[in-house]
Amino acid sequence: MIIPTSVSAEVNVRIGMLRLPVEETRAVPEYLREPENNGEAGAELSIIDANGTGKFLGQKYALIVETSDDIHRLKQAATKWYNDGIRYFLIDVDTASLVALRKAIPEDALLFNVGNQDVALRAETCLPNTLQTALSYAMQGDALSQWLRVKRLNKIFLVSGVTAADNAYLDAVKTTLKKYNHNVVDEKVWDFDTDLRRSASAEIPLFTQAGNYDAVLVIDESNLFGQHLPYNTWLPRPVIGTHGLRADGWSYVVEQFGAIQFQNRFTKRFDRHMTAKDYAAWVAVRSVNEAVTALNKGDVETVLPFIMSDRFQLAAYKGRKLTYRPWNGQLRQTVPLFDAQALVATAPFEGFLHPRNELDSLGIDEAQSQCRLFKFNTANNQ
Incomplete structure (x- = not known):
């Protein structure tokens, strides 16, 4: 699928999304089943948002999606897209497939893990030029x-x-x-x-x-x-x-900090609520869009250092400016706690302090991780 825009642009940013199909489990009630376009819908909305402002700045964004449970097919799609000039990839696959895709895609491309919550990806399986917008377990x-x-x-x-x-x-x-x-x-x-x-x-x-x-x-x-x-x-x-x-990373009950308008736009377009995976994909595209807007350049060599610098702060409806951890590429973010009808609280809670950033009290801290992925900006992010 390609989401085009008819506006002529000086900066063209094409993003590929590689994902596994949603598993159908008959034992699960239909109202609890994962949407077939889970994650993909969030990326699509973010592309639409990016093109909304991009048309005034001479910037054009497009999304291409490949969905398959065959890792060879996903690798073939990734290789073709890379040869066609695509350098940004959203990935929603299991850990073994993510490792395989990272090996298949040259390291000058930037990958965003938007669905895998495996702690190992943040602790010891340290994939180069890979950012994590999905929450970890x-x-x-x-x-x-x-x-x-x-x-x-x-x-x-x-x-x-x-x-x-x-x-x-x-x-x-x-x-x-x-x-x-x-x-x-x-x-x-x-x-x-x-x-x-x-x-x-x-x-x-x-x-x-x-x-x-x-x-x-x-x-x-x-x-x-x-x-x-x-x-x-x-x-x-x-x-x-x-x-x-x-x-979790997101829920339809989150309405603070302008999120209610955000939720309404998503629901109106896709006729369902936004999920945590949709949000992770949305924020991945939004990260690229924020950097390209600030720099008016779309190449990874320019965009990635900016994303990992102290100049990058992403507004994403969570009440805090979000940044990425330089050691493992995890997106720092608040975590809503909720039930089916209301937001109950938001972590981190008052009193849980951290010497660098209180958001780092959630998840794998630098001392617990073997990853040191973005050394060139570590000082700027502390």
């Missing part, structure tokens, strides 16, 4: 752990699923619970295939019998059982994690 876990500490809920009952994504999130949560000195009083894995739509009120109370706990932290990335935990647990306790009170 560690950032989500830290946001939840800070909230638990603020609310003095220390005894945690962990419930998780069995998928690879569940296990990755679980590992990050265990690390952050330990960091904030929370006590895991019990841990259980949901590995049943029961249809809970008919039996949640009977099955969940039995499953959640455990010692005394202050909160249930559920990890169910596939929406197979987690939605049935709130109000059904053996002890009447708050449910947080992937269900109940959630921490």
Whole structure:
């Protein structure tokens, strides 16, 4: 798909998006299924926004998308686009595929990871010229752990699923619970295939019998059982994690700092709510657009140093100017905590300090990461 503009431009910025198709799981209720254009819609809106201002500045933006579960097809598309002059890529694939694509695309191209939350990509799998606009599981876990500490809920009952994504999130949560000195009083894995739509009120109370706990932290990335935990647990306790009170990069309940107009524009165009992945893709394109607007140049050699410098501060409807961490390319950002109807809080919380930037209290800090990707700007970002 190409989103064109008819305006003649002096600066042409073409962006390629490589993504896996959305998996269809019949066990998941339709209202909880991932939209087929998840992420792609956010990138499309950002391209439209960029062209809205670009037409006055002699700048033109275009988006090309390839969706496939065949890594060879994605690599072929990336190679063709690169040979055609494309140097900016949005990537929404699993870790192994992301590593393969980074190897296939020459390093003078800039990649944005807009969907993969793997902590390893921020800690030891250090991909060159790759920025991360998606939240990591560690950032989500830290946001939840800070909230638990603020609310003095220390005894945690962990419930998780069995998928690879569940296990990755679980590992990050265990690390952050330990960091904030929370006590895991019990841990259980949901590995049943029961249809809970008919039996949640009977099955969940039995499953959640455990010692005394202050909160249930559920990890169910596939929406197979987690939605049935709130109000059904053996002890009447708050449910947080992937269900109940959630921490993620974006939600349709965020309306502060001009976000309500932003949400309305997205909903009007795509007839659905904006997701966290849509937001991550939107902010990736917005990062390039911000740099090109300031520099009136579209080459990576000029744009990337600007993005990683202290001159770059991105306004993105989160109440704080956003920047990128120089050691691993992670976008610094506040993390909303919300339920299905309202924004509850925003992390980081008051009192969780950091010597450099309080946003760095969320996720993998420099001392915890082996990555040192953008050394030329480290001093400017501190």
